[in-house]
Amino acid sequence: MMEEKLTYESAKSELTAISKEIESEEISVDQLAVKVKRASELIEFCQAKLKNTEAEVNKIISGMENSGNQ
């Protein structure tokens, strides 16, 4: 489902756009479920990306600290 090109930034800006759309009630009920579903996918994507990145960064950092303490 997630396009290969999707980046965290683009996902987030899409999310923000959806949020604004819904908030400003520009969205039609026909579209609502689709948009909310899309939003939940994007949120899932972003969270996964964040978690992965965080895990990776922590791994790198602990690697740095270990090599620093040799």
Added chain:
Amino acid sequence: MEPQQYIRLSALNDMIHDTISSRFEGQRFWVLADITNHSFKADKKIHYFELVEKAQNGNAITAKMMGKSWGGGAVRIEEFEKNTGQTFTNNLHVLVQVSVDYHPLYGLSVSVLDIDSNFMLGILEQQRNATLERLVRENDYILKEGEGYSTYNSRLQLAAVIQRVAVISSSSSAGNEDFRHTMQHNDFGYDFQIDDYYTVVQGDNNAKLFLNKLIEIYNTGIPYDAVVINRGGGSQSDFLIFDNYNIGRAVAKFPIPVITGIGHQKNVSIADLMAHTHTKTPTKAAEFIIAHNRSFELGILALQQNIVIKSQQLFHVHYKELSELKNAISRSARELIQLHGKELIRTNHQIISSSRAVLYGHQKKLMVTAHQLAQSPRMLFERQKNDLGNIKNNIKNASGEYLRHEKLDLEYHQKSIQVMSPQNILRKGYAIVKTNGKIISSAGNIEAGHEIEVIMKDATLKSTVKEKIQYDGRKTNL
């Protein structure tokens, strides 16, 4: 000829010895002189030399005396060397305390009993200042800045990390061993490449060798991060090589940063002043390099720490942002649904109430129509009845009128007919002419001899035409 009176040379020398002893015995003199022809017997610790005095202008020697020093004098010389950093050697202008000796075998000489360090220091200081002034004067890359000096070398930027080091020292230097040991056993596990360039690091006359080493380092093409000049503090004599003009100049313009670790307690040497960084001992030079690298590592560690903290903060921000977005979307989606629901209910109500209104309107209209419908036949009947009555009256009136009119008309026609009836006309004098039983009005077909009937009011006259007279178009002249 009487044989000449003579004495043995030894007797003469004894006389001279006695004379000199009686004159100079126990006396000491402070003498200002230059040293030449110096030699030192290290095993017996005896200095041999000549004291000379040169003419004020030029180098012509105007006075000369053999000299030596041993025992207490040699010890004083050693102290002098330690105090001044100046080797007791040729061409030294010194203030020495001497006693005058005469030896039958070795002749007249002076023994140096003491030597004035302060006098030497004064001279050295003058020389040093002169050398420094000359360095600044003759080399545009050497500038005096306050108490210190800025040189091409001191303005070089040290590499962020110093790893490849060329070291100039004497091969036997304990100080250099200290340097190597400190470098190789540093607490942080830094690796160094240390290349030794051995030379003689004492004696002003060895300056040329020292300079060649610097050139050799440059010519290797090895990209050294620093050149370290080491000399241990073990022997406190003769640091004057480091006050040498040419060495100072070479250090000042050397393209690799020079770090000095020249162990001496006295004032800083000119080489130190011209170098990038000067430290007091080889060990301190090593510590400086390690500290320099350590500060780089600390900088890196601080960056690392910063990255850790900042990335955690960044993650926190993003997680928060994401969850806010999530909440906002689900909240506003629910709100939107509610809103639409409410709108739907409102619309529903509106439809109900407006459809009721429509129904009511139609019902009302229907009732009105029904009412009207109920009313109208009677009116129609009434009107029809009226119309009918009217018509009846009209007919009644009109027929009477018509009959009367017709009667009048009839009467008129009756009268007209009575007036024009043949009886009436006959009565008025007119007669009817018939031929062959038919009434005629023209005499066209009547000719003389024809039988005609003339009917009159009271009789018919059967007659024969005697003559026909034509009227020629004129009216009947009655």
